[in-house]
Amino acid sequence: MVEIISKRDGSRREDVAMKRLIEQNRATITRLADHISGGSYSAGKAPKHKPQAKGLIIHSVGSARPTTDASPRIRISLNGRVIVVDENSGRQLHHIGDLRGRDGNDVFVLATKANQYFSPVDEDIAAALADLDGGRLGPDYGEEQLAADIGNRLGMT
Incomplete structure (x- = not known):
């Protein structure tokens, strides 16, 4: 017996149901992830600050040659x-x-x-x-x- 599996347009019914379940319980999932990771899950999702040039020492390799x-x-x-x-x-x-x-x-x-x-x-x-x-x-x-x-x-x- 040969089963033909063809790709349908759109997501599978099971995938749609799983995505809806995850979105409905997003707050609970985030709270559990923060509890397990000690808060680093939400900290990792927070926007990162760009490094400021204040106080940094910038070394240019090309210009430091003796003349x-x-x-x-x-x-x-x-x-x-x-x-x-x-x-x-x-x-x-x-x-x-x-x-x-x-x-x-x-x-x-x-x-x-x-x-x-x-x-x-x-x-x-x-x-x-x-x-x-x-x-x-x-x-x-x-x-x-x-x-x-x-x-x-x-x-x-």
């Missing part, structure tokens, strides 16, 4: 990113490139469009560091020497 001159320095991070940082604030100013492992050696890869970087370095920086792109690091030429060469070529000495 001292930047002191740029080349840093190679632990994950191989070669970046220019401000020594005064520790903030990253530019991403120069990365150290990537190829054939067991670390290779410096300059952040250019040719190397498929989303945000490449400026053309002036790319021209100054073009011959370092693809250079291998080894025991005689390490990260410190690479950072010093980049700093010298960018005039950060």
Whole structure:
């Protein structure tokens, strides 16, 4: 046997009767809910007051930066990113490139469009560091020497 249930227009007769019963006994239901919740049911239904700005301390993150001159320095991070940082604030100013492992050696890869970087370095920086792109690091030429060469070529000495 198959029963076909179709949706009628409007609410079901049982739902209408239940809604009417709840509305007729709204005061009693509210009183019981307040008794059980210790008054927090009605307190939760009360209109909320908007917070007043009087006495609050408002901190704007963007405007609190010091206006001292930047002191740029080349840093190679632990994950191989070669970046220019401000020594005064520790903030990253530019991403120069990365150290990537190829054939067991670390290779410096300059952040250019040719190397498929989303945000490449400026053309002036790319021209100054073009011959370092693809250079291998080894025991005689390490990260410190690479950072010093980049700093010298960018005039950060």
